[in-house]
Amino acid sequence: xxxxxxxxxxxxxxxxxxxxxxxxxxxxxxxxxxxxxxxxxxxxxxxxxxxxxxxxxxxxxxxxxxxxxxxxxxxxxxxxxxxxxxxxxxxxxxxxxxxxxxxxxxxxxxxxxxxxxxxxxxxxxxxxxxxxxxxxxxxxxxxxxxxxxxxxxxxxxxxxxxxxxxxxxxxxxxxxxxxxxxxxxxxxxxxxxxxxxxxxxxxxxxxxxxxxxxxxxxxxxxxxxxxxxxxxxxxxxxxxxxxxxxxxxxxxxxxxxxxxxxxxxxxxxxxxxxxxxxxxxxxxxxxxxxxxxxxxxxxxxxxxxxxxxxxxxxxxxxxxxxxxxxxxxxxxxxxxxxxxxxxx
Numbered sequence: 231x232x233x234x235x236x237x238x239x240x241x242x243x244x245x246x247x248x249x250x251x252x253x254x255x256x257x258x259x260x261x262x263x264x265x266x267x268x269x270x271x272x273x274x275x276x277x278x279x280x281x282x283x284x285x286x287x288x289x290x291x292x293x294x295x296x297x298x299x300x301x302x303x304x305x306x307x308x309x310x311x312x313x314x315x316x317x318x319x320x321x322x323x324x325x326x327x328x329x330x331x332x333x334x335x336x337x338x339x340x341x342x343x344x345x346x347x348x349x350x351x352x353x354x355x356x357x358x359x360x361x362x363x364x365x366x367x368x369x370x371x372x373x374x375x376x377x378x379x380x381x382x383x384x385x386x387x388x389x390x391x392x393x394x395x396x397x398x399x400x401x402x403x404x405x406x407x408x409x410x411x412x413x414x415x416x417x418x419x420x421x422x423x424x425x426x427x428x429x430x431x432x433x434x435x436x437x438x439x440x441x442x443x444x445x446x447x448x449x450x451x452x453x454x455x456x457x458x459x460x461x462x463x464x465x466x467x468x469x470x471x472x473x474x475x476x477x478x479x480x481x482x483x484x485x486x487x488x489x490x491x492x493x494x495x496x497x498x499x500x501x502x503x504x505x506x507x508x509x510x511x512x513x514x515x516x517x518x519x520x521x522x523x524x525x526x527x528x529x530x531x532x533x534x535x536x537x538x539x540x541x542x543x544x545x546x547x548x549x550x551x552x553x554x555x556x557x558x559x560x561x562x563x564x565x566x567x568x569x570x571x572x573x574x
Contacts, residue, residue, distance in 0.1 A: 257293065262296070267313065268280045269302055269311065270301065271414060271418070274415060275437040290515075292510055314498070320503050321503065322507035330490035333550055337553065351497075354543050358435070359435045380406045382407075383431060384418075385412075385432075388572050388573070393572055396430065397572045403455075438453075453465055519535070
């Protein structure tokens with residue numbers, strides 16, 4: 231009994247001397263602006279799901295804060311990932327649609343300064359498969375055509391899927407994509423494709439269907455490859471990259487790279503956010519994806535949704551983080567060789 235009283239006294243002493251802990255979640259968020267960071271432009275699916283989340287989740291967070299989307303482009307999403315892990319306030323006032331390459335980069339890039347396992351994952355809005363498309367005016371109609379001549383493909387950062395997608399096919403399938411980096415978001419790449427500046431772009435199927443579906447249906451944009459673990463049901467005749475591995479290391483590398491499809495467009499917070507706020511934010515996400523107004527907007531705008539809870543998402547990430555070190559080392563060698571190809 232004496233021990234219990236001592237522990238209870240210590241509990242109250244901690245909370246009475248720490249206003250941040252003593253304040254309720256509602257008190258913290260009431261009247262506050264919450265930033266929602268994306269590592270790219272507003273024109274792509276990171277922007278789409280960030281704006282959707284900002285509009286609807288605020289009424290489910292205790293205290294009903296204002297949620298403001300902010301862009302932080304750079305390095306194909308790495309700038310925002312680094313900011314969220316190393317510099318963002320760890321109090322729940324900054325959230326992000328975390329770039330989906332976060333797990334792949336954690337495992338295979340020895341130079342990154344973040345760890346996918348340590349972010350607070352709040353929930354996924356949709357999984358993502360990336361698809362390479364070419365313009366009708368390029369004259370390319372299939373992956374086989376892209377093996378026969380050079381095809382110019384636009385990219386943001388050289389570590390983003392816009393670059394790595396076509397590079398994977400160059401290395402494993404014998405295509406001849408010429409990758410031009412430096413575009414400020416996928417919207418600019420699509421503009422460049424319309425102007426004949428580039429022939430191709432690798433983008434999420436979500437973005438392609440929501441933003442460019444009519445051009446795909448008309449044949450103005452032609453899908454020729456996918457980057458995912460399995461073929462898309464909507465594109466059963468289009469190959470996916472995991473079909474082209476030649477060795478065990480190749481296959482692991484391609485599977486790990488495809489995990490960004492599992493992460494998709496997911497909402498997260500920095501490490502170290504107080505647990506009561508993490509619980510509240512996860513609950514807010516869970517309520518948002520069931521909110522009638524949210525669902526009505528999703529239906530009206532034909533936005534794809536395939537939710538996953540923050541807990542389940544974290545568990546899947548944990549599973550891959552347990553891959554044996556020697557297997558990771560072999561896959562990392564494949565990754566380094568691929569990056570060398572891109573820089574040539």
